[in-house]
Amino acid sequence: MTQQTATAPRWTRQAIDDLFALPFNDLMFKAQQVHREHFNPNEVQVSTLLSIKTGACPEDCKYCPQSARYDTGLEKERLMEVEKVLEAAQRAKDIGSSRFCMGAAWRNPKDRDMPYIIRMIQGVRELGLETCMTLGMLSPTQAAALQEAGLDYYNHNLDTSAEYYDQIITTRTHGDRLDTLHNVREAGMKVCSGGIVGMGEEASDRTGLLMQLANLPTPPESVPINMLVKVAGTPMENVEDLDPFEFVRCIAVARILMPKSHVRLSAGREDMNEQMQAMCFMAGANSIFYGEKLLTTSNPDADKDQQLFKRLGITPEQREDYSDEVHSQVAHEAIEKAREPERTPLFYDAMER
Numbered sequence: 001m002t003q004q005t006a007t008a009p010r011w012t013r014q015a016i017d018d019l020f021a022l023p024f025n026d027l028m029f030k031a032q033q034v035h036r037e038h039f040n041p042n043e044v045q046v047s048t049l050l051s052i053k054t055g056a057c058p059e060d061c062k063y064c065p066q067s068a069r070y071d072t073g074l075e076k077e078r079l080m081e082v083e084k085v086l087e088a089a090q091r092a093k094d095i096g097s098s099r100f101c102m103g104a105a106w107r108n109p110k111d112r113d114m115p116y117i118i119r120m121i122q123g124v125r126e127l128g129l130e131t132c133m134t135l136g137m138l139s140p141t142q143a144a145a146l147q148e149a150g151l152d153y154y155n156h157n158l159d160t161s162a163e164y165y166d167q168i169i170t171t172r173t174h175g176d177r178l179d180t181l182h183n184v185r186e187a188g189m190k191v192c193s194g195g196i197v198g199m200g201e202e203a204s205d206r207t208g209l210l211m212q213l214a215n216l217p218t219p220p221e222s223v224p225i226n227m228l229v230k231v232a233g234t235p236m237e238n239v240e241d242l243d244p245f246e247f248v249r250c251i252a253v254a255r256i257l258m259p260k261s262h263v264r265l266s267a268g269r270e271d272m273n274e275q276m277q278a279m280c281f282m283a284g285a286n287s288i289f290y291g292e293k294l295l296t297t298s299n300p301d302a303d304k305d306q307q308l309f310k311r312l313g314i315t316p317e318q319r320e321d322y323s324d325e326v327h328s329q330v331a332h333e334a335i336e337k338a339r340e341p342e343r344t345p346l347f348y349d350a351m352e353r
């Protein structure tokens with residue numbers, strides 16, 4: 001059953017189409033106004049994304065190099081050791097990230113995965129970072145267990161409009177996605193949900209995607225807007241490029257529709273020059289991923305990002321509830337804890353299922 005459709009829509013299709021139809025400068029101005037009402041325009045939240053289990057996914061998302069159905073040359077990996085995840089989280093914190101996102105290429109987590117996942121969440125939290133995971137579909141029980149462990153955000157993208165969805169994924173429905181978002185909300189976690197543009201969709205599909213996100217009972221706190229990364233071997237490798245200005249418009253419209261959400265400039269940033277990224281920040285994007293890899297596609301390295309921030313006078317948004325001393329202490333303790341011999345093995349083969 002799809003459960004997130006009950007409330008009256010905040011935004012109509014016509015209102016959103018009208019925003020997209022504005023002259024570019026007018027749309028940018030409006031987005032800046034909305035942005036400044038709710039955020040410091042010179043701060044950008046920084047997250048790091050780590051793939052904790054890569055490849056061999058049974059799903060058939062046509063854009064994804066991690067699907068077992070496409071030959072993309074991606075090496076499949078086992079579920080990462082808890083200790084290694086915590087070390088990566090510490091490095092992420094050291095380069096200025098405030099949130100650590102962990103992604104696994106699963107249809108959904110199995111019960112036997114949960115103890116490892118829970119220890120990762122607890123360890124990353126003890127480092128003083130916000131935690132986010134993307135593990136596929138979640139049952140209400142699993143969502144409750146993740147929340148109990150301290151997970152702050154769960155990422156589950158709608159990907160595209162309900163109308164275009166079947167062209168992109170056939171192994172899970174659009175309604176399944178809404179159900180997972182509902183389970184995440186019911187469990188009391190924050191929602192990270194957005195989509196991908198440039199997948200050959202129509203303009204009406206971009207409107208449909210943003211309309212659905214903005215009309216969720218509570219809009220997602222975090223809204224990643226991805227530009228398709230065309231990976232050789234996937235069915236999307238030769239899809240036509242989206243006009244970069246259309247991408248900036250999507251960011252601006254997302255900012256206006258969801259004024260209190262962090263709009264994240266996400267996958268595809270590697271292919272954008274600095275001017276394009278700056279335009280996205282002007283349009284209201286205020287979150288990015290740091291780090292070399294965005295799950296399995298490359299991402300501008302953190303140092304390049306820091307240089308761009310400096311030139312634009314942007315500073316990373318800080319969490320204010322932890323001191324550096326506390327960070328270092330808990331980092332040490334969390335890594336030591338993960339090394340304790342009486343604990344269950346840190347690592348197992350998630351492929352054997």
Ligand code: SF4
Pocket residue numbers: 057058059060061064065066067104105106107136
């Ligand atoms: S997007 Fe996620 S669910 Fe879809 S194939 Fe890739 S890893 Fe699997």
